[in-house]
Amino acid sequence: MDKQMSAAQVVAELRDGMTIGIGGWGPRRKPMALVREILRSGLKDLTVVSYGGADVGMLCAAGRVKKLVFAFVSLDFIPLEPYFRAARQGGELEVMEIDEGMLLLGLRAAAWGVPFIPTEVGLGTDIVTRNPDIKLVDSPYDDKEWVAMPALKLDAALIHVDRADARGVCQIAGPDHYMDDWYARAASKTYVSCDELVSTDFFRDPDQARQVFWERAATTGVVHIPGGAHPTSCSPQYGFDVPHFKAYAASAKEGGIQAYLDQYLGASEQEYQQRVGGLDAIRSIALPTY
Amino acid sequence: MSNTATGYTLAELCIAAAAEAFRHDGEVLATGIGVIPRLAASLAMKTFNQDLMMTDSEAFLLSEPNPLGARGADFVQANETWMGFSRIFDNVWSGRRHAMLGPTQIDRFGQSNTSALGGTYQQPKVMMLGARGFPGNSISHPNSFFVPGHNPKVFVEGECDFVSSIGYNPARLPKGHKLDDVDIRLIVTDLCVMDFGGADHRMRLVSLHPGISVDQVRENTGFELEIPAAVPVTTAPTVEQLAIIAAMDPHNQRAHQIKDNPPGDRTGAGS
Numbered sequence: 001m002d003k004q005m006s007a008a009q010v011v012a013e014l015r016d017g018m019t020i021g022i023g024g025w026g027p028r029r030k031p032m033a034l035v036r037e038i039l040r041s042g043l044k045d046l047t048v049v050s051y052g053g054a055d056v057g058m059l060c061a062a063g064r065v066k067k068l069v070f071a072f073v074s075l076d077f078i079p080l081e082p083y084f085r086a087a088r089q090g091g092e093l094e095v096m097e098i099d100e101g102m103l104l105l106g107l108r109a110a111a112w113g114v115p116f117i118p119t120e121v122g123l124g125t126d127i128v129t130r131n132p133d134i135k136l137v138d139s140p141y142d143d144k145e146w147v148a149m150p151a152l153k154l155d156a157a158l159i160h161v162d163r164a165d166a167r168g169v170c171q172i173a174g175p176d177h178y179m180d181d182w183y184a185r186a187a188s189k190t191y192v193s194c195d196e197l198v199s200t201d202f203f204r205d206p207d208q209a210r211q212v213f214w215e216r217a218a219t220t221g222v223v224h225i226p227g228g229a230h231p232t233s234c235s236p237q238y239g240f241d242v243p244h245f246k247a248y249a250a251s252a253k254e255g256g257i258q259a260y261l262d263q264y265l266g267a268s269e270q271e272y273q274q275r276v277g278g279l280d281a282i283r284s285i286a287l288p289t290y
Numbered sequence: 291m292s293n294t295a296t297g298y299t300l301a302e303l304c305i306a307a308a309a310e311a312f313r314h315d316g317e318v319l320a321t322g323i324g325v326i327p328r329l330a331a332s333l334a335m336k337t338f339n340q341d342l343m344m345t346d347s348e349a350f351l352l353s354e355p356n357p358l359g360a361r362g363a364d365f366v367q368a369n370e371t372w373m374g375f376s377r378i379f380d381n382v383w384s385g386r387r388h389a390m391l392g393p394t395q396i397d398r399f400g401q402s403n404t405s406a407l408g409g410t411y412q413q414p415k416v417m418m419l420g421a422r423g424f425p426g427n428s429i430s431h432p433n434s435f436f437v438p439g440h441n442p443k444v445f446v447e448g449e450c451d452f453v454s455s456i457g458y459n460p461a462r463l464p465k466g467h468k469l470d471d472v473d474i475r476l477i478v479t480d481l482c483v484m485d486f487g488g489a490d491h492r493m494r495l496v497s498l499h500p501g502i503s504v505d506q507v508r509e510n511t512g513f514e515l516e517i518p519a520a521v522p523v524t525t526a527p528t529v530e531q532l533a534i535i536a537a538m539d540p541h542n543q544r545a546h547q548i549k550d551n552p553p554g555d556r557t558g559a560g561s
Contacts, residue, residue, distance in 0.1 A: 025375065072420035080418060088406070091413030097405065099425040101379040121383075121426040123464040124456030124472075125401075130411055136464075144466030175349035176374040289360050290347035 003168045005221040007037040007269060010191045013221075014038070014156055017066070019047040021107070021152070021187055023159035023180040024232060026053040026076045027240040029172070031160040031193050033228035033269050038064065039261065049152055051103065051178065053232060054248060057083035060093065061257035067094035069152060071103050075245055077288075082252030096131055098122065098149075104179050106152030111185030116148035123147060157187035160229045162237060164194035168219025169203055171211045174235035181213040189220040195234055197224040225269055227282040239287040244276060293529040300480060301326060301544040303499060303554035304436065305535055306527035307483050309333040311434040311476040312388060317341040318431075319351075319387040325358065325543045327390035327436045330478075332538045333531060349374045359541040382423070387431040388475070394418060395443075395450045396435060398493060398513040400457035400474040400486055402428075403450035411452070421454045428455030432473040438548045440479035440510050447512035458491035480548050482507050483524055488516030497524040501556030526554065 011034070014020065024030035035055045045066045050056050052073035059065050061083035073084040087093050098106070105117040118137065122128050128136065128147060137148045159180050162173040170192050172180065184190045203209045228234075231241035231248070251260040266272045273279055308330030312320050320335060320342045322328035328347075332355035335342040344355045346367055354368040373381075381387055393402035404422055408415030427433055433455070437444050449459075456462065458469050469491055477484040477493070481502045488494035494516040495507060500523055507515065527535070535544070545551045 070420055072422045074419055085417040088414055088417035089409075091410075097421055099421055100375075100423040101382065101426040104376060104379055119383075120429050120464075123425075123429055123467070124453075124459070124462045125421070125425045125428070126405075126411075126453040127421060127425050130452075142466065145464055175372075178375055182376075 002166045003219060003222045004166050005191070005223055007034055007193070007223050007225065010034060010221055010223060011037045011041045011043060013189065014043055016043060017045045018155040019049065019153065021154040021157040021183045022048060022050040022055045023157065023178065023183045024053070024055070024229075025051045025176075025178045026072075026074050027232045027245065028053075029160050029174060029178070029229050029234050030055045030232040031158040031228065032230060032232055033160075033193050033225040034158045034191065034223070035059065036265060036269065036272060039265060040267070049103070049154060051100065052084065053081065054245070057081045058257065060084055060087035062261070065093065067096065069096040069098065069103070071098055071100040075249070077242065078245060078249050082249050083257060086252060096133065098127055098131070098134070102127070102147070102149050103152070104182060105149040107179060107182035107186040109149065109151035110153040111182055114151065116150050118146040119149055120144075120146060121149075152186060154183065154187035155189065157183040157190040159183055159190065160193045160234065162194065162234060163196045163198045163202065164192055164219070164222045165198055165200045165202065166222060167200065168192070168216035168222055169200065169212055170194065170214065170219055171203070171208060172213060173211055173237075177213045184214045184218040190218055191221045191223065192219055193223045193225045193228040195226050195228065195237055197222070227273060227279045228269070230273070230276065230282045233288065235287055238283050238285045241276070241282070241285055294526045295529050295532050298527050298532060298554040299545065300499065300552045300554045300556075301547050302527050302532060302535055303524060304478050304480065304548070305329045305333060305544065306531050307497075307524050308390060308434070308436055308476065308478040309337075311390060311478075312342060313338050315339060315342065315388050315432075317343065317386070319343045319345070319381050321345070321387060321389040323389070323391050324436065325539070325547050326438070327392070328358065329535055329538055329544060330390060330436075331355070333534055336534050336538070337531070343370075345373050355538065357537065358539050358543050379426070382426055382430050385431045387427075388434070389427050389431070390434040390436055391424070391427070392436050392438070393424070393454065395446050396437070396477070397446050397448065397450045397457070399449070399459035400472070400491075400493065401450050401453045401459060402435065402455045402457070403452045404454045405452040407451050414451075421452075424454035425456070428457070428472070432475050434475040435477045437477065437479040440481040440507070442510060442512040445511040445513065458486060481510060484515065492516045494518070495521055497522045499524045499556070500526070500554060501558065
């Protein structure tokens with residue numbers, strides 16, 4: 001089965017009002033080219049589930065997000081995401097604010113087809129007072145109450161990986177695949193952008209196959225977009241673009257998202273990459289030191 | 291033989307004081323978020339609790355803590371096992387972890403806020419990070435706090451504007467839980483060290499940094515602390531500790547963590 005698609009074809013399969021999960025973590029390995037394609041489309045009223053970074057900031061600023069399911073939104077070295085803050089401080093967003101681990105449990109519950117997973121995470125905090133949709137349950141085995149973290153079923157997941165073949169075997173070669181396997185499993189449709197498109201033979205080497213974290217049946221579509229995580233990182237291939245993020249954050253103070261989009265977004269990913277210095281420049285961005 | 295140092299910065303005093311939080315932890319994951327907490331965990335692991343575990347702040351568990359900042363091209367970190375973010379939660383929920391974090395607000399119950407200030411929940415005046423991992427950390431394992439600027443905006447008079455982490459608050463205690471289940475250890479600030487060892491888990495002054503008075507701490511805390519009759523002075527770092535701190539922080543990032551990087555001993559500073 002050949003699952004190759006274009007970014008525009010992926011976005012054409014998405015609908016207003018859908019729940020979309022976005023893989024990666026903060027400024028790390030986000031499917032930014034697919035996010036940009038959403039920004040070029042008219043898609044709106046989305047519920048976004050994300051360990052958020054500029055993916056969330058851009059979609060919020062562009063008015064595409066109705067509801068956000070999040071534990072944090074941060075660019076790491078710029079701790080506070082300026083456009084996410086503006087959206088919250090403008091009172092525009094519906095939110096489900098949860099703990100990082102609860103988000104993982106919600107994805108697992110969706111992946112496993114159970115309505116919730118019990119946890120003590122959230123008890124005693126405003127997570128349980130501010131989320132009327134998150135219920136507490138009694139245990140049949142002890143006298144405690146537990147948080148019933150509901151399944152976070154995704155209509156679609158967007159993920160960026162290092163390598164994929166046309167059948168949807170996806171490799172994450174960086175040190176952490178974050179929760180991307182759970183996003184892939186929690187979603188009805190999973191669309192993956194990849195830095196490199198490889199032949200199926202590539203995975204015969206067990207060291208390569210070991211870095212595949214879900215089965216191809218969980219991949220719906222594969223989009224070959226070299227540099228597609230920019231300005232986020234795709235370790236070990238490239239780091240995150242610090243000057244670009246600084247310019248992005250500065251635009252929130254002066255000019256706003258429209259000025260940022262006018263300057264960088266372009267009509268296609270090719271045009272975007274020209275405007276940020278080209279693929280070679282993206283691929284030469286140094287990895288961060290933590 | 292330990293020699294108490296005479297010249298040390300407040301940051302270094304705080305690192306040595308914060309390292310004490312991990313002294314009796316045994317074999318747990320020590321997570322220090324931020325320069326001073328990370329150096330505190332590193333110092334503890336390099337000296338009096340070598341059983342601690344630490345990560346590279348990315349995806350590997352290390353048998354030796356990494357120095358902060360850019361490291362030489364020939365540097366090889368001491369990987370022990372893979373420790374990606376999904377596996378961090380397996381560790382967190384097992385309870386074998388002690389985190390030291392720096393929330394924006396802390397109230398008299400030890401509840402903390404990393405999310406939002408002022409306004410309403412739908413429209414906060416200042417949005418910050420979000421709850422992050424604080425809810426899970428606080429109910430799963432011991433936690434300590436580091437506060438670089440001790441003032442009543444951090445140690446708030448009422449409850450935190452948003453409660454990210456559970457504290458010793460009877461009104462929010464979940465069914466079937468006891469206040470004793472909550473485990474908040476040390477709070478190290480630029481003025482003093484505190485804990486929750488007061489009556490009914492009240493926040494208590496443990497030691498004052500050199501040159502700081504009880505009144506200064508009182509004036510800068512939005513609620514009443516338990517103040518013992520005699521409050522000792524925070525122990526100064528030793529020469530050996532300072533050498534380890536310097537080796538773990540070769541780019542001197544610690545100099546930028548507390549406003550104006552003051553000396554550790556502020557006796558006669560006239561503040």
